[in-house]
Amino acid sequence: MAGPGRPRAFDTESALDAAVEVFWRRGFVGASLSELAAAMGVNKPSVYAAFGDKAELFQAALRRYVERNMGYVADALAQPTARECAEAFLVGNARAVTMPGRPAGCLSVQAVVTPGDSNEFAALAENRSVIQGLFADRFRRAITEGDLPAGENADELAGFLITLTSGFAIRAADGTPQESLLAMAHRAMAAFPAVPAADS
Amino acid sequence: MAGPGRPRAFDTESALDAAVEVFWRRGFVGASLSELAAAMGVNKPSVYAAFGDKAELFQAALRRYVERNMGYVADALAQPTARECAEAFLVGNARAVTMPGRPAGCLSVQAVVTPGDSNEFAALAENRSVIQGLFADRFRRAITEGDLPAGENADELAGFLITLTSGFAIRAADGTPQESLLAMAHRAMAAFPAVPAADS
DNA sequence: ATGGTTATGTACCGGGCGTTAAAAAATTGC
DNA sequence: GCAATTTTTTAACGCCCGGTACATAACCAT
Numbered sequence: 001m002a003g004p005g006r007p008r009a010f011d012t013e014s015a016l017d018a019a020v021e022v023f024w025r026r027g028f029v030g031a032s033l034s035e036l037a038a039a040m041g042v043n044k045p046s047v048y049a050a051f052g053d054k055a056e057l058f059q060a061a062l063r064r065y066v067e068r069n070m071g072y073v074a075d076a077l078a079q080p081t082a083r084e085c086a087e088a089f090l091v092g093n094a095r096a097v098t099m100p101g102r103p104a105g106c107l108s109v110q111a112v113v114t115p116g117d118s119n120e121f122a123a124l125a126e127n128r129s130v131i132q133g134l135f136a137d138r139f140r141r142a143i144t145e146g147d148l149p150a151g152e153n154a155d156e157l158a159g160f161l162i163t164l165t166s167g168f169a170i171r172a173a174d175g176t177p178q179e180s181l182l183a184m185a186h187r188a189m190a191a192f193p194a195v196p197a198a199d200s
Numbered sequence: 201m202a203g204p205g206r207p208r209a210f211d212t213e214s215a216l217d218a219a220v221e222v223f224w225r226r227g228f229v230g231a232s233l234s235e236l237a238a239a240m241g242v243n244k245p246s247v248y249a250a251f252g253d254k255a256e257l258f259q260a261a262l263r264r265y266v267e268r269n270m271g272y273v274a275d276a277l278a279q280p281t282a283r284e285c286a287e288a289f290l291v292g293n294a295r296a297v298t299m300p301g302r303p304a305g306c307l308s309v310q311a312v313v314t315p316g317d318s319n320e321f322a323a324l325a326e327n328r329s330v331i332q333g334l335f336a337d338r339f340r341r342a343i344t345e346g347d348l349p350a351g352e353n354a355d356e357l358a359g360f361l362i363t364l365t366s367g368f369a370i371r372a373a374d375g376t377p378q379e380s381l382l383a384m385a386h387r388a389m390a391a392f393p394a395v396p397a398a399d400s
Numbered sequence: 401a402t403g404g405t406t407a408t409g410t411a412c413c414g415g416g417c418g419t420t421a422a423a424a425a426a427t428t429g430c
Numbered sequence: 431g432c433a434a435t436t437t438t439t440t441a442a443c444g445c446c447c448g449g450t451a452c453a454t455a456a457c458c459a460t
Contacts, residue, residue, distance in 0.1 A: 002427080002428080003427095003428075004428040004429070005426080005427060005428075006425065006426040006427050007426075007427060009426095032416080032417065032418085033417075033418060033419080034416085034417085034418095044418085044419080044420095045419090045420075045421095048418095048420080053418075053419075054418065054419090119414070141407070
């Protein structure tokens with residue numbers, strides 16, 4: 001299976017996990033290649049050989065972050081009702097942005113917030129946009145299923161949730177404790193439409 | 201009034217306004233002194249002479265931003281009822297973070313989001329914390345005045361608003377239009393406690 | 401005019417950044 | 431053992447960063 005040549009002396013996946021942690025804590029600009037390579041336990045040229053330049057490494061780190069740290073999104077989407085879906089998303093996010101021993105906040109928010117580094121900014125903005133689209137689709141389905149009032153705007157509802165979770169990420173980085181975020185998550189559900197009365 | 205020596209050839213206030221714009225658009229790390237000085241229409245040594253180093257310039261820019269672009273906070277606090285206060289804050293923020301011709305978002309959120317540059321991060325976090333404290337005080341007063349239910353938690357309520365406006369700043373930078381933010385502001389008011397029935 | 405004082409423009413500093421060239425080391429196939 | 435191939439290591443590159451020395455220009459007081 002292994003081709004010719006000297007075998008790689010480190011595990012790319014755990015190295016990528018280390019890169020995720022650094023980008024998460026420092027942001028894209030704030031993370032230097034020296035710090036990244038050191039955290040990955042590797043010399044800089046090995047980083048370039050395995051992942052490409054800093055921008056490519058960041059894209060790989062973002063993909064890995066999404067699949068390893070944003071599982072609560074898929075969990076929420078799988079909930080049977082729109083209300084449970086929304087609440088699971090908010091609660092799951094509140095927990096994810098305040099995991100003990102991990103950086104506070106969300107890589108997808110903290111890493112880049114200004115359009116200065118345009119490629120990375122675009123990638124993160126699109127990531128958030130995709131997630132918003134998933135919830136919008138879920139809520140559209142809920143409307144046809146009678147699970148949400150017919151007059152509801154699924155896109156606006158999804159945008160409302162993304163706005164809240166973006167805010168959670170900022171507040172978590174400010175040191176807001178998990179229980180405060182959870183209280184806000186439950187309070188926000190008061191702004192979520194009630195299930196329409198069954199007409200059968 | 202003017203002391204001895206060569207008079208300053210530029211207006212420090214409008215130069216500071218230009219610095220605000222650059223920090224706002226690029227963030228603290230992303231804004232270079234060359235770009236700052238160019239936007240201010242001045243050479244780098246003049247920046248240092250007038251404002252000190254980059255960190256001091258940023259503090260001055262933040263102060264100026266607060267007094268010139270966050271007037272909606274004071275306006276909101278002056279509203280007669282807690283509900284109007286909260287709604288004015290959300291609406292004012294939604295408008296402020298989507299002003300045409302100005303950078304999207306809020307300097308106090310966009311400039312620094314990671315604790316990497318610790319001094320600036322602390323300054324912004326404290327700025328947000330002070331504002332939260334102002335609203336918490338306002339809501340405490342509202343509780344004693346019977347304007348909010350006695351069981352309400354003024355701090356949590358204020359935190360909820362700050363979380364929303366932090367989210368607004370992120371979403372605005374993502375390109376979310378003003379009317380979407382305004383819709384969310386009004387939706388969020390459904391999560392704000394209703395005025396208790398008068399007991400007189 | 402002259403001296404004192406402050407701002408301006410130019411040119412530069414050390415340092416850290418992202419990135420890479422080049423040689424040594426470790427593997428596979430023959 | 432010997433090429434071929436790939437990774438590792440060391441060292442360096444050019445660049446731009448924040449910050450500054452220095453000579454000059456423009457003002458006030460006398």
